[in-house]
Amino acid sequence: MASQEVPKTCKVILADTIAKKMLAEVKETLAKVQANPNASKPTLAAFLANDDPAAAQYAEWSKKTCEENGFNFDLHKIQKESLEEAIVEANNDPAVDGIIVYYPIWVGNQQQDRYIQETVALSKDVEGLCHTHLFNMYHNVRFLDPPHNLKKSILPCTPLAIVKALEHLQIYNPILAYGNRLYGKTITVINRSEVNGRPLAALLANDGATVYSVDITGVQLFTRGSGIRAPRHQVLDKEGWGLKDVLPLSDVVIGGVPTEKFKVPTELLREGVVCINFSSYRNFDGPAVKEKASIYVPSIGKVTIAVLLRNLVRLIANRPRPEGTSDDAEKARNEAFKDD
Ligand SMILES: NC(=O)C1=CN([C@@H]2O[C@H](COP(=O)(O)OP(=O)(O)OC[C@H]3O[C@@H](n4cnc5c(N)ncnc54)[C@H](O)[C@@H]3O)[C@@H](O)[C@H]2O)C=CC1
Numbered sequence: 001m002a003s004q005e006v007p008k009t010c011k012v013i014l015a016d017t018i019a020k021k022m023l024a025e026v027k028e029t030l031a032k033v034q035a036n037p038n039a040s041k042p043t044l045a046a047f048l049a050n051d052d053p054a055a056a057q058y059a060e061w062s063k064k065t066c067e068e069n070g071f072n073f074d075l076h077k078i079q080k081e082s083l084e085e086a087i088v089e090a091n092n093d094p095a096v097d098g099i100i101v102y103y104p105i106w107v108g109n110q111q112q113d114r115y116i117q118e119t120v121a122l123s124k125d126v127e128g129l130c131h132t133h134l135f136n137m138y139h140n141v142r143f144l145d146p147p148h149n150l151k152k153s154i155l156p157c158t159p160l161a162i163v164k165a166l167e168h169l170q171i172y173n174p175i176l177a178y179g180n181r182l183y184g185k186t187i188t189v190i191n192r193s194e195v196n197g198r199p200l201a202a203l204l205a206n207d208g209a210t211v212y213s214v215d216i217t218g219v220q221l222f223t224r225g226s227g228i229r230a231p232r233h234q235v236l237d238k239e240g241w242g243l244k245d246v247l248p249l250s251d252v253v254i255g256g257v258p259t260e261k262f263k264v265p266t267e268l269l270r271e272g273v274v275c276i277n278f279s280s281y282r283n284f285d286g287p288a289v290k291e292k293a294s295i296y297v298p299s300i301g302k303v304t305i306a307v308l309l310r311n312l313v314r315l316i317a318n319r320p321r322p323e324g325t326s327d328d329a330e331k332a333r334n335e336a337f338k339d340d
């Protein structure tokens, strides 16, 4: 190339920018939600029962963000064998507002991890992993208490962080009706794990997108059907399809593959694509993707932590109305979350 600099067209958006905006909102909401201005700081109890360095790191970052934003973060490093009883204790402790458990715990025994997920009380399930929360998400149901619709269902942190990033990037089109704002967008999600990729594909399809969910077992199409007439997503196997078929069709590509060697083949991406990476490994070849993408978000972790605090505030807002709360205060509590 000639010595003349070619202006870069790709905009790199850092998670920090999105997280800061959200944390400011969380602070505001917390002030509205806490009826009593002298109320104590909300407390998140965290349980670390594995020796996964990624989980320990995540716990460290969460602690820092909690403490910087007026929350208590109470980390319990414990043995797997004591975990169940410790969770039951936290469920019953009125000083605990939310509970997070770092997974995986019993490697190779997902059933046992699932059992722990269900041991966390619904009212303290800050990660949205209890069955009722998951069921509502897959069924596109937003409230826990129909028809009153005052208690919002909790969404899992990383999938919701990606939704929030897509809103920030204005991929969600506010001209369209709420709930349909991804209509017309084609999105590929590479990873179909039960905690990240599958819930994310479902959320995006529930919001109107055409979603290709890619895993090593193959490609599935998640949509709300022709004209997005269905109330929730449907899933179709795309026999024989692979990245080569879906990447050229995609307006947005989301990578979540937990290996160093996996890279999204840049040459298959559309010009002007939006690329988001949520894996702890770089799924996109940075320099190359910047030549092709219009927007690149290299990581999402900080937004995940902001969502964790947002979910914690929501759990507090969902609690039974304290005795003596005025109608106005109650209205403000509900108003605080009206937009998602
Ligand atoms: N930034 C954040 O907020 C968070 C990031 N993570 C990170 O995201 C990554 C994924 O986490 P999990 O979903 O919990 O992992 P997981 O190991 O449960 O699932 C990974 C999925 O990717 C699939 N996969 C592996 N290689 C693939 C390939 N070449 N093509 C398509 N699919 C492939 C696997 O079959 C599996 O279904 C990890 O790096 C993790 O650290 C996880 C949680 C939060």
Ligand SMILES: Nc1nc(=O)c2c([nH]1)NC[C@@H]1CN(c3ccc(C(=O)N[C@@H](CCC(=O)O)C(=O)O)cc3)C=[N+]21
Residues within 6 Å of the ligand: 015, 054, 055, 058, 061, 100, 101, 102, 103, 104, 127, 157, 158, 280, 299, 300, 301, 302, 304
């Ligand atoms: N129940 C449970 N929920 C989880 O959400 C969960 C878990 N268990 N086990 C471990 C994984 C891993 N994980 C990360 C979260 C944030 C960053 C994060 O903040 N990353 C920085 C990376 C910065 C750097 O690398 O220096 C960023 O994206 O900006 C990374 C990884 C959550 N996990």
